[in-house]
Each structure stands twice: as C-alpha cells, then as structure tokens.
Amino acid sequence: MDHLDRLARRIDAPGPVAVLDPLTRNLVGGHQAEGRGDPAKWAWKNGELNMYGGQFGAHVDNSVSVETVPPSGLVALAWRHPYWTGYPVAPGMTLTWWTPGLVANGAALGQLVIGWYDVAGKALTVVSSTTPAAPLVATVPERAAYAVPAVGFTAKGVWPLGYSVLALGDMSAALLAGERPVGEGSPAYSVTGYSHAPMAGDGRYRDIGLDLVEVTA
Structure with missing residues (x-):
C-alpha cells in the first residue's frame, strides 16, 4: 500500500x-518483434554488422549483414527497449528469449544472450545459450531491473531478421510447437x-x- x-x-x-502484466506474451514491440522498421531499435558495433530495409518504413522488413567477425568469434546484435536501458523485469521472474526468424532463415547464430542490468543501468551479468535452435529460458537474478536480449553471429553473411520473442515465463514448449505471440511491447x-x-x-x-x-x- x-x-x-x-x-x-x-x-x-x-x-x-x-x-509487468503477467498476461503479456511478448515484451518486444509489434514491428520490432517482426523484424521491421527503424534499425535504431537494435544495437550493434559499427564495422562488424549493419542492418538494411527498415529505414524505409515501419512495415519494411530488415536484413542483417555481418561484415566482419572479430577475434572473439562473435558479432553481437541487441534488441533495444524504446525508453529504458532494457526490458523491465523483476528478480525471480522467468523469461524466454528466442529468434526463430533468424533460425529459420539459416543465420550463422552461435549464441542467444540476455544481459542483466540494475535500476541505474549498470551491467550485472549475462546468461547465454550455445544452442540457438531452441529458446533460452532464464531466471532474473537479484538486483536486476532490466533485461537486454541479444544474439551472437559466428560468420559473415546476410539474412532476413524475421520474428523474435521475449516472453514472461517458460514458453519454450509452445514456441517449439509453432506458437508466435504477437509483439505487445512493454x-x-x-x-x-x-x-x-x-x-x-x-x-x-x-x-x-x-x-x-x-x-x-
């Protein structure tokens, strides 16, 4: 009270x-969840990756172009929240993160990643999966207030970005069965x-x- x-x-x-509405099935916004619209909705390191298409309109599909792979072997692409450091979360919650669009389009994915940040925007820790053909399910750690979902590419190439989902709870079985919740945003x-x-x-x-x-x- x-x-x-x-x-x-x-x-x-x-x-x-x-x-944090427990009935929300996809925290990513509508156009962003479909891989469409302004490339500024995503973040990457200049020189390693670029995005094309969405700059021409909110309903235009984006393609990802991996142009250089650094010595680390991974090129990161992160999904930005339109207002905060990341997508708002609370410690103890379960999240499911997946990019089935990139998987279906044959992208050279090496990792699914969720970065955790505190309320001041300071990085805390990272959880990742090296099996991007299946969703990453993770529990929000203590002190985390924001989640930043991302992927890591392992080779140069160009692929349509396609659909992505950041869901509350463990939705892995439903997603693998073919469900694709519409992006509702947060x-x-x-x-x-x-x-x-x-x-x-x-x-x-x-x-x-x-x-x-x-x-x-």
Whole structure:
C-alpha cells in the first residue's frame, strides 16, 4: 500500500513506471518483434554488422549483414527497449528469449544472450545459450531491473531478421510447437490518477485505482 502511494506521488523518482502484466506474451514491440522498421531499435558495433530495409518504413522488413567477425568469434546484435536501458523485469521472474526468424532463415547464430542490468543501468551479468535452435529460458537474478536480449553471429553473411520473442515465463514448449505471440511491447507509463479508499461496508479492505497514460516521447 505504502509503495503504491509513494509511486503515485512520485516521492522516490519522477517516473515513468513499468507495468509487468503477467498476461503479456511478448515484451518486444509489434514491428520490432517482426523484424521491421527503424534499425535504431537494435544495437550493434559499427564495422562488424549493419542492418538494411527498415529505414524505409515501419512495415519494411530488415536484413542483417555481418561484415566482419572479430577475434572473439562473435558479432553481437541487441534488441533495444524504446525508453529504458532494457526490458523491465523483476528478480525471480522467468523469461524466454528466442529468434526463430533468424533460425529459420539459416543465420550463422552461435549464441542467444540476455544481459542483466540494475535500476541505474549498470551491467550485472549475462546468461547465454550455445544452442540457438531452441529458446533460452532464464531466471532474473537479484538486483536486476532490466533485461537486454541479444544474439551472437559466428560468420559473415546476410539474412532476413524475421520474428523474435521475449516472453514472461517458460514458453519454450509452445514456441517449439509453432506458437508466435504477437509483439505487445512493454510501454513506459505515467501515473495520472490515484485513488485509495475503504471498501464500502467493510473497512478491512481497500479499493485502489491507478490511472496510467503511455509515455510516447
């Protein structure tokens, strides 16, 4: 109760806030989940990789071009959240990360990766899988507030980016069976209204309401 009160009154920080809806099946936004639109939705190291196509429109498919492989043997491509350091998470949650589009398109994938960051945006640790033909399922560690999903390529080439999914819970069986949840995103919200009052007829219970408006800029 006190936490919600402080949140609504912006006592600890000005906001915005994240809402982790357990019914959300894909935290990646709609166009990004389909591999479409502005390449700035992804991050990579200049000189190693480039993306083409999406700069011409939100509905245009992107292709990934791996141009140089460094001595480490891996070229990283990360999925950016439109507002925060990464996708908001809470310690103890389970996440499923997969890029079946790249797998189906024959990309030279060596790793699936999730990087964990604290609330200040400081890197904590990384979890990875060297079997990208199957989803990576991981538990959010202590102190983590954000997850940054990524992949690692092992060879030069050009491939359509295609579909990706970052899901709450273990969705690996459903994804391997062919499910492809539409990207719903994980928006930032501003609290515009707050109500907190005893329930009519029984003061032991409270009616609590939060009015949220999505932050788009």
